[in-house]
Amino acid sequence: MLYKNTRRILFLIVYCLFTHSCRKDLDNVQQPENTEQKQVLDSIFLYAKQIYYWSDRLPKQADFNTSKYTGGNDIATYNKEIFDIAGYAINPETGKSYEFYQSSPAETKFSIILDKKGNSVQTDYKLTDIGNNYGITMVALGNIAIYIEYVIKNSPAEKAGIRRGMKVEEINGRKGENTADFYKYIKNAFDFDKVELTLNGKSNAYQSQKFSLKRSAYISDPVNKVAILKVNNTNVGYISYLKFFSPRGQDESLNNAFAYFNSNAVKELIIDLRYNGGGDVTTCENFANIIAPQSINGKIMRKEKYNSLMQSGGANLLAKQPILNDDGTPALIINGRVATFADGDYSLEGNTSFFKKSSGLNNLTRVYFIVSKKTASASELLINCLKPYMDVKLIGVRTSETLIEPIKTFGKPIGFFPVIIKSYPLYLSLFQNLNANNEGDYFDGMPTTITTDDDVETDFGELEEKGLYTALNDMGYIQKRISANNKLSKTKSGTTNNVYAPKTEVFGKTEYQRIIKSNIKLK
Template identity: 40%
Template sequence: MILNTSKYGKKFFLPVFFVISILLTACKKNDVVPDEIQHKGTDKLLADSIFLYANQVYLWNEQLPSLKDFNPGRYISSEGKLNYKTELFDISQLTINPQSGKPYEWNRWIPAIPKYSAIFTATDQESETDAGMLNVSGRFGISLVVVKDQDLYINYVIKGSDAEKAGVKRGMRITSINGNPVKISASYYKMIMQSFNEGSQLELVCMDHQVTRQYKFIYKKNNYFEPILKDTILPLPSGRKAGYLAYLKFIDVRHVYQDLDRVIGGFAANGVSDVIVDLRYNGGGNLTELDRFANLLVPFPADGKVMRKEQYNNLVKSGQATLLSLQPIIAADGLPVYQNGKAITYGDVDYTEERNTVYYNKMGGIGTLKGVCFIVSEKTASAAELLISCLQPYLKIKIVGVSGGTENSNTVKTYGKPVGFFPLKIGNMSVYYSMFRNINANGKGDYYDGIPAEVSVYDDPQFDFGTRGERGLEAALSLISGDGERRVKTERLGSNTASWKELPLNKNELPVLKSSITLKDGTKISLDR
């Protein structure tokens, strides 16, 4: 068997007989592995492996049936091809959340795929990562929305990109792309996708407050990502101040990003009493960056107290998930992690709650906040939701929801992703099983259906982030000032709002990325190198 980290070109070899011997001892007591498994070929072995790994490491594994009852062989076609995506999907739909009566991984946006778990071959991964490090807005750092099925607007622009440096910003209406006047249709959508995902150059004509502006960009390999889209300080009644920042993604700390410390430090120096954190398009990311953000906002008395805990299933916690010993730990640089000359595996990790508890380490930022107001949407997920959850036991939290007007409900909820994982290699596949859930200091973390907003308003792409009149910001200021019922400049969601949809230039959802581990001997290992 080959464990292939195709993204980095590294390969690790494990003998097939070793894999089989582990599989034969990895099942639950009532799992019967046929003797002929060794003679069924690679597809049969892979089909069994997908289920047997889930049987051990899946967060809700106790609800899974036996190998015999599940019958992985049914996912191999008459031509001998394994339908690995369907197999993982079916596994994900077997475990039921008693609170909702639906599968934990029921995906109301795309019912045909799991809400959390995922599986990719090397080819799948390459196609998913063609957009490079951005993974959220195509090759040029620009996200688009279509309003009323007729107007095309800039939704946001990545800070640090050529587009941002040239002055392209949220709120601009696009009138032409590569010489083609905007005409919303299926063929025009196709042209947009090709231009943004495959093109080597991009020409835009935009309207900015009745002023026509033209831009031309040449594609470069993405080597930028600054997640703060906008920051500003705004006055509140009685002479108070609120700090505002729009934060797009919890980035990999290897990118030496310092703006978060600078912005929060500026808030502290200017004596802000409240902070508005705009997470409306934040799909998650790196836990190390999340921890840093939480430490900058939490009050000083929380220093040394619990921030969050990771909880695994009982088999993993007790060290009996034997298949994890087949999985070499690969750091963010794509190389295996060694200890005393030996490549360590996920079987060497301590998964007890005690060793997977993170405590606050308050060393800067703002220590005396009156409260934090989060602006969220249905795209707010994973580490972004976890930031809210981690701060709830220690700060007064307000939540404003924004929507493009396409939701039937008048109450916006976040995506609902309290689970995390790390990639496991099965043959040429990378499998992301839901493996652990995060809870806060109060033991809360079951927001599988999302975190609901107190006030929901229309997300108007004609307003830039942090500008007065933008409804999410106005609602947040109203809640902070105690004027939540009047909200003169905001409107609740309703049928009279103009609906819009984001163009799916790249739809990758960001997972909760585990950034450090503790071995059974107590050694702490960082995966962020």
């Protein structure tokens, strides 16, 4: 009897242990993940393996575990995966990722996925939203004062007569001060439909003047300032250009500016792109054609280089991406079906553009660009296109850098077209922009020839503005004046040409635009 009871007890113990173990094993089995988030995560990596510019640096799918990214905020999770993907592509010149972003090391510099709400691709490049529809930006000059950094043409601020270089005395009756609390006050003040500014500065003879602004929509003009400077019997053209875009689909103001230069026999050219974050490639190409000498008509302007799989037509996942118009309708039909991005020609030969000279200046041999770390994308593309054919000089102006930091442009030689995953627009680095000499490795920015301060106390196009003055000096036109005076005169605000004060963005900022490929050439 005792033996039977013992057997029964042992059986129950073993049974319990066995069933508990089985239940535990079943609990530990990972059920198949088929959530939308997991599908998006998998798709990001699969697309990257085919179309990402540095796809050859990525590991095999089996070695890249997308499951570790699940959970949390969708957009943040997706961009964390993109950040890790970008980390495989190391730039040998820097020892860091090609997509390392100095200003925000936890983000990628180029590739990104956007929220479903932001899935429209900007093609008109209107500036109506900059400055909360007032068309104005401000910058703090050390602890000295707050200045108007720039004013967008056709905006309420421009129509009221506000200009770069004016100093902020009051906003809505509150006295200006260089403090974080006042910077916050400025941003809050511009959230309303009306704001009142009291300003003074060089451009209004240091007289205090009140400006009442009302928020309104406007079609801006990217040509911020045009001037002709007569120095040593030579006409030097100057143009300040804020963004590459075409109001109403035309480059009318840009073309008019160069027609004005032509009619006044301009022999030298200075282009101010210090706040230009890029924009439309078509406008950039038109700008290059206007500047280029007649002798290079028909020669290579630029090339778009994709990865080897894209060039060979092997990126079959693109067959899932229809080519659509901005309104979502099919852009192209092939044999009765909607054309997809897989029908595109991504060969180097099929993505080479050539100079087509039809207007502008014909005999320039050199061109000067005024740039800063805010100069990006299409601005850098324009500079790079001209380098093989002209003497191109870059004058770098300090915005927020210290005196010992080198001045470089932003560094964005990469282009995109969007891939839509579950309504999320994915922008992976797809192609590198090269010039006729196959140069385009300015991932860390373009180095500048000469550096100076960003003279926010002086309006664009004024001879004494430091960026412009430095360019003219390097051209050799005003060396005698410099050697005679040795330095520029002291301004009434108390700063001089030889004193540097760091700058802080207070209100408004440069928008960095992606180079978006809008015209897909079919095979």
